[in-house]
Amino acid sequence: MSRSVSNGGLRRSVQIQVRVLSALTLREILTRYGRHNIGFLWLFVEPMLFTLGVTTLWTLTGLHRITNLPITAFALTGYSTVLLWRNMPSRCVGAIQPNSALMYHRNVRVMDIFLSRVALEAIGASMSFVVLSIIFVSLGWMNPPEEPLKIVQAWLLTAWFGAALAILLGAWSERSEIVEKLWHPAAYLLFPLSGAAYLVDALPKDAQNAALWLPMVNGTEMVRDGYFGSSFVAHYSVAYFFTCNMGLTLLALALERAVSRDFIPE
Amino acid sequence: MIQLDNVSKTYHARSGPVHVLRGVNLHVEKGDKVGIVGRNGAGKSTLIRLIGDIEDPTSGTITRTMRISWPLAFTGAFQGTLTGIDNVRFICRIYEKTFEEVIDFVQDFSQLGRFLKEPVKIYSSGMRARLAFAISLMIDFDCYLIDEVVAVGDARFLQKCQDELFERRKDRALIIVSHDIHYLRAHCERACVLADGQLHEFHDLDDALLFHQEQMAA
Numbered sequence: 151m152s153r154s155v156s157n158g159g160l161r162r163s164v165q166i167q168v169r170v171l172s173a174l175t176l177r178e179i180l181t182r183y184g185r186h187n188i189g190f191l192w193l194f195v196e197p198m199l200f201t202l203g204v205t206t207l208w209t210l211t212g213l214h215r216i217t218n219l220p221i222t223a224f225a226l227t228g229y230s231t232v233l234l235w236r237n238m239p240s241r242c243v244g245a246i247q248p249n250s251a252l253m254y255h256r257n258v259r260v261m262d263i264f265l266s267r268v269a270l271e272a273i274g275a276s277m278s279f280v281v282l283s284i285i286f287v288s289l290g291w292m293n294p295p296e297e298p299l300k301i302v303q304a305w306l307l308t309a310w311f312g313a314a315l316a317i318l319l320g321a322w323s324e325r326s327e328i329v330e331k332l333w334h335p336a337a338y339l340l341f342p343l344s345g346a347a348y349l350v351d352a353l354p355k356d357a358q359n360a361a362l363w364l365p366m367v368n369g370t371e372m373v374r375d376g377y378f379g380s381s382f383v384a385h386y387s388v389a390y391f392f393t394c395n396m397g398l399t400l401l402a403l404a405l406e407r408a409v410s411r412d413f414i415p416e
Numbered sequence: 417m418i419q420l421d422n423v424s425k426t427y428h429a430r431s432g433p434v435h436v437l438r439g440v441n442l443h444v445e446k447g448d449k450v451g452i453v454g455r456n457g458a459g460k461s462t463l464i465r466l467i468g469d470i471e472d473p474t475s476g477t478i479t480r481t482m483r484i485s486w487p488l489a490f491t492g493a494f495q496g497t498l499t500g501i502d503n504v505r506f507i508c509r510i511y512e513k514t515f516e517e518v519i520d521f522v523q524d525f526s527q528l529g530r531f532l533k534e535p536v537k538i539y540s541s542g543m544r545a546r547l548a549f550a551i552s553l554m555i556d557f558d559c560y561l562i563d564e565v566v567a568v569g570d571a572r573f574l575q576k577c578q579d580e581l582f583e584r585r586k587d588r589a590l591i592i593v594s595h596d597i598h599y600l601r602a603h604c605e606r607a608c609v610l611a612d613g614q615l616h617e618f619h620d621l622d623d624a625l626l627f628h629q630e631q632m633a634a
């Protein structure tokens with residue numbers, strides 16, 4: 151975390167923190183998207199294209215099997231939620247080494263690199279979700295969400311989950327190269343398990359309980375409950391999701407602290 | 417003021433722990449010019465990195481009430497795909513400077529002309545160093561850290577660096593790590609010798625250099 155240059159107290163530290171994070175975020179946007187063609191708009195156009203593609207695929211193939219479900223809303227909620235929690239760790243794993251020289255600026259800390267990347271992914275996934283929702287609703291492809299506040303809650307919980315997982319894996323990958331190797335297959339395998347492509351209610355009873363052990367399944371179910379809760383039976387536990395997030399956050403902060411204390415910029 | 421109290425630094429290498437610094441004390445006031453000498457691997461750069469808050473000490477405390485620069489003309493933090501201008505903007509954001517108040521200086525000092533609008537990755541090492549020096553000098557620090565004399569660029573550019581650093585910023589503190597005795601003699605008032613993890617402080621520059629030479633001969 152950033153440290154105050156002088157003894158200006160908390161207010162000053164917060165100011166520095168905000169300034170450093172926005173500087174890093176802008177730098178990341180410029181590095182990733184540059185100023186060519188649509189530039190930073192790729193931040194949410196890229197996840198939008200993904201979601202649009204998956205929605206189209208599922209709409210074409212899924213119509214016959216699942217009859218009374220709003221398939222567009224199903225695909226949009228499922229895939230957007232996956233992008234939200236999955237892209238954050240992907241951006242944070244292995245993020246420190248290539249940016250290690252930034253630590254020569256004393257206000258830039260390991261945590262700042264993670265936080266700026268997490269913020270960027272959260273903004274991208276959220277904008278994509280909102281923009282596509284507005285487009286689909288105004289085209290009449292799906293109904294407006296039934297309980298927007300519940301969606302906001304679920305979205306924030308899922309973002310928190312993604313952020314904690316990202317910082318944990320990001321810090322861990324600094325300790326062990328295996329994390330980076332294992333994250334890619336894990337991210338891929340977790341996709342079908344994460345609840346994006348199924349409803350918990352459609353699973354056999356035993357499998358339902360097993361599925362709900364995965365924290366993000368609770369998030370996906372809750373987003374859908376807020377969107378079209380009247381057309382299916384949602385299964386999730388806010389308390390369980392919250393507890394998992396708390397646990398992950400504690401682990402992430404502890405590991406980040408240890409890693410950042412031992413960190414040696416090249 | 418910079419105050420190091422009983423500072424130690426241990427690295428954990430594969431072959432076991434390496435005790436680079438063992439209980440180092442140092443006091444630097446505003447305007448002090450301190451040279452640090454020592455043989456290769458004595459821990460001079462480690463000491464500079466601890467003073468600059470780039471790494472944390474294993475034990476001991478470091479108190480800083482001055483704004484301390486990063487090691488001068490350090491070029492590693494440039495993002496190659498970004499232009500020189502974008503890199504300047506980034507540093508401005510981090511150090512609370514407005515772009516408008518520094519850009520004239522950067523343009524004038526670096527002499528990079530239209531290359532400032534090109535990605536840094538196409539720069540030659542001399543061009544990078546010029547930009548790095550300009551960026552280091554555009555932020556106001558009370559204490560500048562210099563890790564090894566920067567011998568890049570032509571004589572005219574070196575002269576400009578000297579003028580900016582030693583003439584126009586006479587009132588600032590300098591901590592200089594160097595093997596170059598002439599350079600230290602020209603710019604330092606006192607020097608410390610780093611040997612076996614200990615920092616030996618001398619009030620007289622000549623005593624320090626003499627001790628250093630004895631160490632090297634031993």
